[in-house]
Amino acid sequence: MFGLQFVNEVSNMQREMDQFLRELGFASASENPLRPIKFEVTEKENSHSVKALLPGLNSESLNISVLGRRLTIAGEFTEAEVPEGSHWYRQERQRGKFEQNIQLATDLDVENIEAEYIDGVLRIDLPKAVSALPKKIALKVNE
CATH class of the missing domain: 2.60.40.790 (Immunoglobulin-like)
Known part of the structure; x- marks a missing residue:
């Protein structure tokens, strides 16, 4: 259970970081x-x-x-x-x-x-x- 929860948290954090970078005008690291x-x-x-x-x-x-x-x-x-x-x-x-x-x-x-x-x-x-x-x-x- 802990492993799945950890993966979800990392995924949420990556999504939030991508949104933050887009708002600053940068392409996120995960976007091609x-x-x-x-x-x-x-x-x-x-x-x-x-x-x-x-x-x-x-x-x-x-x-x-x-x-x-x-x-x-x-x-x-x-x-x-x-x-x-x-x-x-x-x-x-x-x-x-x-x-x-x-x-x-x-x-x-x-x-x-x-x-x-x-x-x-x-x-x-x-x-x-x-x-x-x-x-x-x-x-x-x-x-």
Whole structure:
């Protein structure tokens, strides 16, 4: 019983310390300032489509690469500036570097991949390789 009570007390103390640090404008030690990017991945007959909301990301820091079936997206969110004499009351924007991989189900036509980043939205169209597309087999009939 004592062990569980001790764990609960430590957890409560950590929560209170995190709240105190947030009120001072600091990220707490237990918070990761960079949360994983959330992607929407859809598959059509001839392609995959990847979409991500990346508001505040400088497009020059965005790096997209493909190796086999693995799509890698990396970039860096810049720190938002605080006017002089101010401090953070609350900050929920992403900041820092990130790199995430998405493993796709089929081989890709890497020569025809298209990506665009408009108004904080990244869209990537990944056509499937010809070898990954369904192929209709001609049937020979001997009569």
